[in-house]
Amino acid sequence: MAEVLVVVEAAASGVKKVTLELLTLAREIGTPAAVVLGGPGAAEALTARLAEYGAEKIYAAESEEIDGYLVAPKATVVAELVKRVSPAAVLLASTQEGKEIAARLAIKLDNGVLTDAVGLDADGTATQVAFAGATIVKSKVTRGLPIVALRPNSLTPVPAPASPSVESLTVTATESDKLAKVVERVAEQKGARPELSEASVVVSGGRGVASADNFKLVEELADLLGGAVGASRAAVDSGFYPHQFQVGQTGKTVSPQLYIALGISGAIQHRAGMQTSKTIVAVNKDTEAPIFELADYGVVGDLNKVVPQAADEIRKRR
Amino acid sequence: MNIVVLVKQVPDSGAERSLRADDNTVDRGAASNVINEMDEYAIEEALKITEAHGGEVTVLTMGPAGASDSIRKALSMGPAKAVHIVDDALRGSCAVSTSKVIAAALGGLNADIILCGSESTDGRVQVLPHMLAERLGVAALTGARKLTVDGSTLTIERQTDEGYEVVTASTPAVVSVWDTINEPRYPSFKGIMAAKKKPVDTKSLADLGVDASEVGFAGATSTVLDHAQRPPRSAGQKVVDEGDGGVKLVEYLATEKFV
Ligand SMILES: Cc1cc2nc3c(=O)[nH]c(=O)nc-3n(C[C@H](O)[C@H](O)[C@H](O)COP(=O)(O)OP(=O)(O)OC[C@H]3O[C@@H](n4cnc5c(N)ncnc54)[C@H](O)[C@@H]3O)c2cc1C
Ligand SMILES: Nc1ncnc2c1ncn2[C@@H]1O[C@H](COP(=O)(O)O)[C@@H](O)[C@H]1O
Numbered sequence: 001m002a003e004v005l006v007v008v009e010a011a012a013s014g015v016k017k018v019t020l021e022l023l024t025l026a027r028e029i030g031t032p033a034a035v036v037l038g039g040p041g042a043a044e045a046l047t048a049r050l051a052e053y054g055a056e057k058i059y060a061a062e063s064e065e066i067d068g069y070l071v072a073p074k075a076t077v078v079a080e081l082v083k084r085v086s087p088a089a090v091l092l093a094s095t096q097e098g099k100e101i102a103a104r105l106a107i108k109l110d111n112g113v114l115t116d117a118v119g120l121d122a123d124g125t126a127t128q129v130a131f132a133g134a135t136i137v138k139s140k141v142t143r144g145l146p147i148v149a150l151r152p153n154s155l156t157p158v159p160a161p162a163s164p165s166v167e168s169l170t171v172t173a174t175e176s177d178k179l180a181k182v183v184e185r186v187a188e189q190k191g192a193r194p195e196l197s198e199a200s201v202v203v204s205g206g207r208g209v210a211s212a213d214n215f216k217l218v219e220e221l222a223d224l225l226g227g228a229v230g231a232s233r234a235a236v237d238s239g240f241y242p243h244q245f246q247v248g249q250t251g252k253t254v255s256p257q258l259y260i261a262l263g264i265s266g267a268i269q270h271r272a273g274m275q276t277s278k279t280i281v282a283v284n285k286d287t288e289a290p291i292f293e294l295a296d297y298g299v300v301g302d303l304n305k306v307v308p309q310a311a312d313e314i315r316k317r318r
Numbered sequence: 319m320n321i322v323v324l325v326k327q328v329p330d331s332g333a334e335r336s337l338r339a340d341d342n343t344v345d346r347g348a349a350s351n352v353i354n355e356m357d358e359y360a361i362e363e364a365l366k367i368t369e370a371h372g373g374e375v376t377v378l379t380m381g382p383a384g385a386s387d388s389i390r391k392a393l394s395m396g397p398a399k400a401v402h403i404v405d406d407a408l409r410g411s412c413a414v415s416t417s418k419v420i421a422a423a424l425g426g427l428n429a430d431i432i433l434c435g436s437e438s439t440d441g442r443v444q445v446l447p448h449m450l451a452e453r454l455g456v457a458a459l460t461g462a463r464k465l466t467v468d469g470s471t472l473t474i475e476r477q478t479d480e481g482y483e484v485v486t487a488s489t490p491a492v493v494s495v496w497d498t499i500n501e502p503r504y505p506s507f508k509g510i511m512a513a514k515k516k517p518v519d520t521k522s523l524a525d526l527g528v529d530a531s532e533v534g535f536a537g538a539t540s541t542v543l544d545h546a547q548r549p550p551r552s553a554g555q556k557v558v559d560e561g562d563g564g565v566k567l568v569e570y571l572a573t574e575k576f577v
Pocket of ligand 1: 206207209247249251262263269302
């Protein structure tokens with residue numbers, strides 16, 4: 001069976017969950033082969049986890065050049081690998097970086113590309129959701145191999161232990177790969193919460209939370225449920241919570257098992273980012289708020305009363 | 319600074335949007351069409367740069383004849399002129415061929431900075447900026463929440479999951495922006511009047527030297543096989559808080575095994 005290249009994404013905490021989803025999906029199409037793109041020594045820390053989820057082979061491209069520039073050197077490495085091993089498909093995460101690598105690959109290989117997929121069949125047919133989650137689209141790459149970027153939380157990763165061989169790749173970034181130089185990476189404090197786009201529980205606050213200080217209610221409930229914190233654009237624009245936590249059309253798309261909306265009206269641009277959540281719960285004092293149209297469970301009430309009581313109740317049940 | 323801003327016309331994300339039953343393309347006839355919201359931030363950023371450093375802003379759109387409304391709206395914010403790539407053969411173009419056509423048009427415009435939105439609200443593909451950079455062999459600074467221009471050096475801050483990165487490049491470069499970068503101006507009455515007289519250069523595929531077989535449905539590198547309306551979510555239970563809303567909420571979460 002031909003290899004299916006999975007472009008690995010990792011964070012400080014290790015391999016991202018979406019990569020494990022990709023490895024799970026890759027098994028349906030061919031032999032999963034993980035491609036690690038990082039600084040010197042990047043692959044070693046990830047190998048055990050990639051093996052656990054079925055990587056039969058690990059390609060390790062490790063170099064300062066990979067870390068020192070925006071995605072272009074990564075795309076060059078993957079394009080060369082594709083030409084050499086003729087994989088059945090290239091799977092990436094539908095994140096900013098995954099889409100950017102996919103974009104460059106498509107041009108280098110004169111190949112089609114599909115982003116924001118939520119599923120992929122063995123024959124290369126991808127499922128995408130369009131227009132704020134209202135439309136389901138089936139599409140296919142018609143020139144070249146399937147290059148498909150998958151949205152995080154599209155499927156449940158399943159372990160399938162393998163014993164991969166590791167092959168290191170030489171990184172030969174061209175001059176034009178080195179035009180956009182990363183001069184600094186600044187970590188902003190985030191605490192121990194799961195990454196927003198990958199979390200299985202997301203608790204979001206909107207304008208109804210009313211202040212930055214009051215977002216501690218949202219954080220407390222999120223922490224009790226082991227979830228991530230999100231925010232509506234109105235909450236972000238009002239300075240209640242940082243932009244990287246914005247959910248919606250111009251923020252993150254999330255698809256958790258449980259989404260709790262606190263003081264969020266449910267505007268279409270907000271729905272765009274959370275409509276495919278499995279279970280939706282809303283607390284809003286306005287019984288007419290559109291968020292109730294899609295909530296599986298809604299509480300009409302003041303979040304300042306309902307949320308602390310819910311938090312107490314969860315603690316009591318422990 | 320010579321700046322070209324890429325502006326796409328898209329169906330209004332606040333209204334109903336759909337795909338056509340016959341060819342699975344975005345139904346532009348049924349939709350109310352507007353400038354891709356993210357591109358308004360690119361226009362604003364371009365104007366701010368030329369106000370501070372001198373130079374000229376050109377708007378570039380590839381889209382059907384009806385996109386001229388959006389071009390006038392863009393010009394009313396302040397850019398000097400526009401290029402409109404319009405050709406019947408472009409219908410059904412995929413991202414790969416769109417980037418080919420736009421790259422061909424950029425070839426003649428001698429831009430120091432090509433500014434675009436981070437993504438379009440209809441496709442949300444977020445691929446065009448890097449495709450263009452790859453084709454043109456110039457730097458791509460994407461996802462900027464802040465852009466600083468110092469001579470020919472461009473520096474951006476871009477949000478990441480962990481925090482942010484500072485990335486720098488020399489012109490010419492493609493820069494894409496998020497909506498956190500600025501607050502777009504509203505066109506003034508004077509701006510709207512002036513926009514009516516600003517030059518809009520219309521280009522066909524032949525003008526750009528791109529063959530019709532490379533674009534549209536004929537040249538597409540991917541195809542939409544099928545589409546369907548997702549069953550709308552139905553509303554579930556709704557309770558009014560009578561002093562026990564929090565407890566009820568947790569009871570629900572417990573039956574669903576979340577606590
Ligand atoms: C181009 C564009 C892109 C956009 N992108 C996004 C996006 O990515 N994400 C996004 O979220 N929005 C986005 N928006 C904005 C969107 O249209 C809404 O304005 C926004 O989602 C509203 O946020 P909100 O629900 O927090 O605020 P509001 O609409 O003001 O709703 C606040 C809600 O809180 C309730 N409330 C108030 N006090 C309490 C209380 N004490 N207890 C309980 N409930 C209370 C109110 O009843 C109300 O329903 C976008 C808009 C545009 C035009
Ligand atoms: N047809 C088009 N005409 C002009 N600019 C476009 C077009 N398509 C995309 N763009 C630009 O590319 C950006 C990213 O688009 P996309 O890759 O489609 O998400 C948009 O915000 C626009 O600035």
